[in-house]
Amino acid sequence: MIDFFQHVINGLSLGSIYALIALGYTMVYGVLRLINFAHSEVYMMGAFIGYYTSRMFQLDQNPSFMNLLLVMIVAMAGCAVIGFVIERFAYRPLRGASGINALITAVGVSLFLQFSGQLGFGADPKFYPQIYQPAGEWSVGGLQVNPLQMIVAVIAVVLMLLLQYIIFGTRLGRAMRAVSFSRDTARLMGIPTDLVISATFMIGSALAGAAGVLVGLIYPKIDPLMGVMPGLKAFVAAVVGGIGNVVGAVIGALLLGLSEEFVVAFGRSTFRDALAFGLLILILLFRPQGLMGQNLREKV
Amino acid sequence: MNSAAATGTTPMLEVKDLAVNYGAINAVRGVSFAVAPGEIVCLLGANGAGKTTILRTISGLLRTTKGEVWFKGEKISTMPAHTIVQKRLCQVPEGRGIFLNLSVEENLDLGAWVVGKAKDYQEDLNKAFELFPRLKDRRKQNAGTLSGGEQQMLAIARALMSHPEFLLLDEPSMGLAPRVIETIFQVVQDINKRGVTILLVEQNAMQALQVAHRGLVLETGTLKLQGRARELLESDEIRKAYLGEI
Ligand SMILES: Nc1ncnc2c1ncn2[C@@H]1O[C@H](COP(=O)(O)OP(=O)(O)OP(=O)(O)O)[C@@H](O)[C@H]1O
Numbered sequence: 289m290i291d292f293f294q295h296v297i298n299g300l301s302l303g304s305i306y307a308l309i310a311l312g313y314t315m316v317y318g319v320l321r322l323i324n325f326a327h328s329e330v331y332m333m334g335a336f337i338g339y340y341t342s343r344m345f346q347l348d349q350n351p352s353f354m355n356l357l358l359v360m361i362v363a364m365a366g367c368a369v370i371g372f373v374i375e376r377f378a379y380r381p382l383r384g385a386s387g388i389n390a391l392i393t394a395v396g397v398s399l400f401l402q403f404s405g406q407l408g409f410g411a412d413p414k415f416y417p418q419i420y421q422p423a424g425e426w427s428v429g430g431l432q433v434n435p436l437q438m439i440v441a442v443i444a445v446v447l448m449l450l451l452q453y454i455i456f457g458t459r460l461g462r463a464m465r466a467v468s469f470s471r472d473t474a475r476l477m478g479i480p481t482d483l484v485i486s487a488t489f490m491i492g493s494a495l496a497g498a499a500g501v502l503v504g505l506i507y508p509k510i511d512p513l514m515g516v517m518p519g520l521k522a523f524v525a526a527v528v529g530g531i532g533n534v535v536g537a538v539i540g541a542l543l544l545g546l547s548e549e550f551v552v553a554f555g556r557s558t559f560r561d562a563l564a565f566g567l568l569i570l571i572l573l574f575r576p577q578g579l580m581g582q583n584l585r586e587k588v
Numbered sequence: 589m590n591s592a593a594a595t596g597t598t599p600m601l602e603v604k605d606l607a608v609n610y611g612a613i614n615a616v617r618g619v620s621f622a623v624a625p626g627e628i629v630c631l632l633g634a635n636g637a638g639k640t641t642i643l644r645t646i647s648g649l650l651r652t653t654k655g656e657v658w659f660k661g662e663k664i665s666t667m668p669a670h671t672i673v674q675k676r677l678c679q680v681p682e683g684r685g686i687f688l689n690l691s692v693e694e695n696l697d698l699g700a701w702v703v704g705k706a707k708d709y710q711e712d713l714n715k716a717f718e719l720f721p722r723l724k725d726r727r728k729q730n731a732g733t734l735s736g737g738e739q740q741m742l743a744i745a746r747a748l749m750s751h752p753e754f755l756l757l758d759e760p761s762m763g764l765a766p767r768v769i770e771t772i773f774q775v776v777q778d779i780n781k782r783g784v785t786i787l788l789v790e791q792n793a794m795q796a797l798q799v800a801h802r803g804l805v806l807e808t809g810t811l812k813l814q815g816r817a818r819e820l821l822e823s824d825e826i827r828k829a830y831l832g833e834i
């Protein structure tokens with residue numbers, strides 16, 4: 289029972305990291321109908337920004353929760369800037385061109401960042417400094433859990449609630465949903481859609497940056513190609529949830545995190561990566577619009 | 589009310605020698621007209637004549653290939669669409685353009701984007717609900733659940749939230765029952781009486797000419813006829829070609 293509970297927590301914390309990344313895919317798809325393949329590299333950049341920030345200020349000297357928050361804020365801000373730049377200089381010039389152009393560009397930006405990362409950071413893995421070490425084991429409802437896994441899940445949930453508030457409780461969020469429904473109609477409302485698209489990239493990238501730092505807490509080994517697998521899986525999670533749907537992305541990601549954890553715990557760990565793609569095939573066969581996806585049609 | 593030329597007032601909207609292409613297709617070729625403040629002008633024409641293309645170009649969603657659009661003494665044809673709305677030139681697009689994924693109230697709120705959430709927002713909202721009481725009961729409802737007629741009312745109400753001085757309406761009667769169409773045309777006249785100048789695109793030539801002061805007739809991208817609404821209603825040519833009389 290204790291084991292089972294710990295596995296659930298582990299699955300949720302892994303899933304919440306996927307969720308933070310998946311949200312960026314789904315939000316960008318929502319406003320641009322573009323799969324931003326460079327998104328997984330934004331997550332990688334987040335991990336490295338966190339790494340270098342921690343090293344520069346020697347935050348592992350006296351680990352604390354404040355350190356973690358500080359590093360996360362820096363990484364999120366840095367990634368927001370990276371996301372802004374990617375959109376502004378790689379995708380915006382292609383606005384109005386056919387989708388395939390943007391898709392090829394996305395792959396190009398992704399490769400560019402992977403190999404620039406290898407050049408700039410070195411291809412060898414780096415060990416993440418321990419900027420936060422919660423003491424001992426925590427007990428939740430009488431059950432012992434690993435505090436780091438718990439913290440990661442809680443922070444991710446807080447970020448997702450924040451995003452939920454932005455999307456459903458603010459004018460910017462309303463504009464984002466309007467743009468995702470119809471960019472031209474949004475423009476007819478006087479909404480500066482380019483700004484909204486920039487903001488969407490920045491928010492999605494900031495979440496990926498947070499994920500990059502959080503992953504360093506529980507899997508403390510980072511390298512410039514670290515984004516590839518989680519990025520693909522987060523993309524799968526977004527598709528499973530229904531691409532373009534924010535709640536769907538979170539559900540898909542948690543589902544994926546939990547099933548991966550249980551496959552590793554009770555089955556064969558070699559199946560871990562196959563699981564995501566198996567899930568993708570199943571969903572594409574039986575519910576191509578995703579779990580939460582729906583088709584909206586105008587009434588005539 | 590008379591045309592700009594007749595009254596000598598400066599036109600509010602001026603379309604000068606407008607041409608618009610889609611790739612190799614010349615959808616609009618050399619169209620010129622003006623709308624004076626306070627007028628209702630209707631733009632008639634068969635399917636594919638280029639009516640929507642003209643409205644989308646005026647709103648800045650499409651770029652001109654040739655020619656210019658001027659509004660209140662400013663050239664707007666090179667401005668981005670969202671800036672044009674700030675000049676109080678608004679459009680209710682073809683097919684209504686309701687955000688079906690948002691609630692009725694959220695749609696109205698986005699309509700007020702250019703005026704900001706000012707203190708008179710609530711007042712504007714009340715005015716919209718006064719004009720279309722049916723929207724009030726459905727304010728929290730998802731706009732996708734509205735009927736076609738209710739969606740058209742929402743589209744008009746939403747445009748009014750931006751305090752337009754000039755309203756472009758693209759086939760507001762499309763797909764609606766006769767009684768609803770009557771309401772819509774009545775509302776168009778009411779809005780105009782409150783001081784909003786209107787350019788109305790319609791297939792429904794008879795009814796449109798009855799509410800409009802002047803009419804323009806478009807045929808495959810060029811203006812074929814224009815004149816006072818009453819004169820157009822009486823002209824044999826129009827009756828034959830556009831009003832379905834043989
Ligand atoms: N996006 C587009 N790409 C290519 N051609 C287009 C496009 N939109 C419109 N056209 C063409 O331009 C011409 C004018 O179209 P437009 O939509 O302006 O006509 P309309 O007068 O509004 O017709 P309707 O009464 O059917 O709405 C048509 O021949 C149409 O096929």
Ligand SMILES: [Mg+2]
Nearest residue numbers: 639640641682
């Ligand atoms: Mg049309």
